[in-house]
Amino acid sequence: MTTRRDFLQKLSIGIGAVTLLPTSSKASIFSIPSGNEKKLRVALMGLGGYANIVAKAMKTCKRAVLTGIVTGTPSKIPVWKSNYGIADKNIYSYETLHTIADNSDIDVVYITTPNSLHYKHVLQVAATGKHIICEKPLADNAQQAGEMIAACKKAGVKFFVGYRLHFQPHTREIIRMREAGEFGKIMHVNNYMGFKIGDPSQWRLKKGLAGGGAMMDVGIYALNGARYATGEEPLWVTAQETKTDPVKFAEVDETITFQLGFPSGAIASCGTTYNFNNYERFYLIGDKGFAELSPAFGYGPIKGRTHLGKMPQQDVIHQAAQMDGLADCILKDTPDPNMTGEEGLKDMIVIDAVYESIRRGSEKIYLPAQTTL
Numbered sequence: 001m002t003t004r005r006d007f008l009q010k011l012s013i014g015i016g017a018v019t020l021l022p023t024s025s026k027a028s029i030f031s032i033p034s035g036n037e038k039k040l041r042v043a044l045m046g047l048g049g050y051a052n053i054v055a056k057a058m059k060t061c062k063r064a065v066l067t068g069i070v071t072g073t074p075s076k077i078p079v080w081k082s083n084y085g086i087a088d089k090n091i092y093s094y095e096t097l098h099t100i101a102d103n104s105d106i107d108v109v110y111i112t113t114p115n116s117l118h119y120k121h122v123l124q125v126a127a128t129g130k131h132i133i134c135e136k137p138l139a140d141n142a143q144q145a146g147e148m149i150a151a152c153k154k155a156g157v158k159f160f161v162g163y164r165l166h167f168q169p170h171t172r173e174i175i176r177m178r179e180a181g182e183f184g185k186i187m188h189v190n191n192y193m194g195f196k197i198g199d200p201s202q203w204r205l206k207k208g209l210a211g212g213g214a215m216m217d218v219g220i221y222a223l224n225g226a227r228y229a230t231g232e233e234p235l236w237v238t239a240q241e242t243k244t245d246p247v248k249f250a251e252v253d254e255t256i257t258f259q260l261g262f263p264s265g266a267i268a269s270c271g272t273t274y275n276f277n278n279y280e281r282f283y284l285i286g287d288k289g290f291a292e293l294s295p296a297f298g299y300g301p302i303k304g305r306t307h308l309g310k311m312p313q314q315d316v317i318h319q320a321a322q323m324d325g326l327a328d329c330i331l332k333d334t335p336d337p338n339m340t341g342e343e344g345l346k347d348m349i350v351i352d353a354v355y356e357s358i359r360r361g362s363e364k365i366y367l368p369a370q371t372t373l
């Protein structure tokens with residue numbers, strides 16, 4: 001049987017000497033570009049559904065531009081060349097990726113491959129000396145995430161996670177209000193995110209490519225939201241799993257509820273599923289006010305209200321805001337702590353604990369103080 005001490009020990013070995021800084025929203029308010037300011041030149045790696053959304057959004061970016069692609073499917077190349085004007089010399093396969101090191105048209109590789117390939121792909125890109133943006137979840141577990149951060153540090157490359165909501169206006173405003181004390185003491189958070197997944201043959205249902213199920217894919221939004229709702233790292237985690245279709249979900253989790261206890265006493269009660277739709281809400285209550293977003297975590301438009309009334313913010317194209325924001329972070333060397341690999345690692349630590357709690361029959365899993373790991 002794994003003891004709590006075993007779990008904590010495994011965790012600290014896994015993430016090694018990574019220093020985790022507190023979550024903050026202070027960085028990354030965009031600057032206004034002058035006409036001749038340098039743009040961040042991006043290569044997308046893994047041209048699937050999400051890469052297509054990012055590429056389309058980037059057409060509206062002011063500070064980031066798509067200049068390259070990495071793909072294992074040659075038949076996609078003509079379409080991407082014609083849609084985005086990608087030059088032949090900026091097109092790579094997974095096998096030729098190492099030669100990107102010499103390409104001065106590309107500053108950063110944005111990894112949008114299936115979850116369990118992120119680890120391998122981040123290590124490969126780090127070795128080329130290019131900066132990296134990697135989609136969520138960062139890795140299969142905290143150990144891998146820690147190794148990815150260490151590899152990027154060693155290679156001297158910047159490493160970000162694709163948490164687009166940190167550039168989303170309603171989300172940013174709620175974080176600002178919480179930091180300004182406008183909700184008072186945070187008492188409770190109630191976040192959930194899920195959807196009914198289709199095609200039973202897709203990689204999201206295969207453990208070897210997805211790492212896990214709904215929790216890894218979209219439960220991470222509820223979790224990350226609980227962390228920015230409180231501005232704290234959880235002290236303990238409990239979790240429960242239900243599975244109504246053990247055939248379709250033979251390899252990965254279908255529905256998980258999880259609870260987080262924070263040092264201030266705030267509790268988050270969260271859920272995620274691959275089994276039903278319209279499950280998407282962020283709710284935070286403090287002793288002076290509240291905030292609710294619904295929808296909260298998808299591509300929007302995000303809608304919200306607080307104790308002051310309807311939130312007036314206009315939504316934006318999340319991926320464009322993210323890429324313009326990250327262009328500032330990378331080109332001006334002002335890393336946003338909410339977007340770095342360390343932020344992705346913090347979520348992986350909690351996800352590990354969620355699965356561990358389920359394995360142990362919903363036992364309470366205690367986490368070490370994350371800033372001192």
Ligand code: NDP
Binds near residue numbers: 045046051071072
């Ligand atoms: P897709 O299956 O649509 O695309 C993944 C792409 O990765 C494929 O098209 C393929 O591109 C490449 N690939 C390389 N190896 C494999 C393999 N063994 N099996 C399948 N594909 C492979 O996935 P998504 O675009 O939906 O998701 C990709 C990542 O983006 C995931 O980590 C996911 O969590 C994340 N994501 C994030 C979202 C967000 O809002 N931040 C939203 C949706 C997804 P090629 O043929 O070019 O090699």
